[in-house]
Amino acid sequence: MIASASESDSGQEAGPIELRQLRAFVAVAEERHFGRAAERLHIAQPPLSQTIRRLEAELGAPLLYRTTRRVDLAPAGEVLLARAKAILAAVERAEDDARRAARGEYGRLSIGFTGSATYSLLPSLATTLRAHLPGVELELHGEMLTPAQVAGLLDGTLHLALLRPPVDEPELNLATIRRESLVAVLPRAHRLAAADSIALEELAGERFVTYPSYPRSVLRQAVESMCAAHGFRPRSALEAAETATLVSFVAAGYGVSLVPESVTQMTVAGAVYRPLRDEDHQVELAVAWRGDGTTPLVARALHIVRRELTTV
Structure with missing residues (x-):
């Protein structure tokens, strides 16, 4: 409704203009005829005339010039x-946007992606979400470590997150969507670069480019556990939070690393990927969301993510 500061002819303060009055006025103004406007609005002509007279009284000015033949605008x-x-x-x-929002078809959706998922899943998922949710504003955040994603979910800056478990946070729900092995990434000039596959213990004396120790990366923990099972601790030469940066440091000769198999889809000149022999250690990728008050949009997007990405 529209507030009006005018006074009516009766001297009383005018009330707010109502939407029904505006619809009635627009119909008469466009038809230039009360009878046709009444038919258009599916009402009788006398109530329509009263509505227009009341609107003119509230505004304190004539809106229409009436003659026996036609109606003109004042x-x-x-x-x-x-x-x-x-x-x-x-x-x-x-009204349309509100209905679409109630159906989960309108609004803003913010999704975080861990490093490897940034390159292997973000492009295809973005395309799918745009196709199924054309009225939604997507905010996609790549190269996020799990602790940052957890913080984003808790403070509301993220609605969904593709992250690496485990996550010890009771307010969040997780569903595993994929499991994948770790592979070695080596400089192209490395002594093992030409091998079809390598044994993890062959990297025991190497310098490693690692994910951060603080905030502690889930993948760093996985790499250290695997190396410990083979009797050595990886010697960290550099740390990198972003997977693309980590692989680039390897390509530049700063060391070797272990990364999820999905990272092999990312090509960096000077780096080669090699599978590990006799290794069954896998890391999980999960979609996470807040358990309280999931909106229709988040629920709809979560369904799409799980349907499109789940392979376990």
């Missing part, structure tokens, strides 16, 4: 017609 009516049509169109859009 100056105040010309101004109100343009404003009223814009207002009614905005109300219609607002």
Whole structure:
């Protein structure tokens, strides 16, 4: 409704203009005939005439010039017609957007991706979400470590996160969607680069480019556990939070590393990927979301993510 500071002819303070009055006025102004406008609105002509007279009284000015043959717009009516049509169109859009939001088809959706998922899953998932949710504003955040994603989910800056378990946070729900092995990434000039596969213990004396120790990366823990099972502790030469940076450091000769198999889809000049022999250690990829008050949009997007990405 529109607040009006005018006073009516009766001297009383005018009330707010109602949407039904605007719809009635627009119909008469466009039809230039009360009878046709009444038919358009599916009401009788006398109530329509009363509505227009009451609106004119509230505004304190004539909106229409009436003759026995036709209805013309007064100056105040010309101004109100343009404003009223814009207002009614905005109300219609607002109603439509509200219905779409209730169906999970409208709004903003923020998703975080761990490093490897940034390259292997983000492009295809973004395409799928845009196709199924065209009215949704997507915010996609790549190269996020699990602790940062957990913090984003808890403070509301993220709605969904593709991260590496484990996550010890009771407010979050997790569903595993994939499991994958770790592979070695080596400089192209490395002594083992030409091998079809390598044994993990062959890297015992190497310098490692690792994921961060703080905030502690889930993948760093996985790499250290695997190396410990083979009797050595990886010697860290450099740390990198972003997977692309980590592989680039390896390509530059700063050391070797272990990364999820999905990272092999990312090509970095000077780096080669080699599978590990006799290794059954796998890391999980999960989708995470807050358990309380999931909105229709988040629920709809979660369904799409799980349907499109789950392989376990």
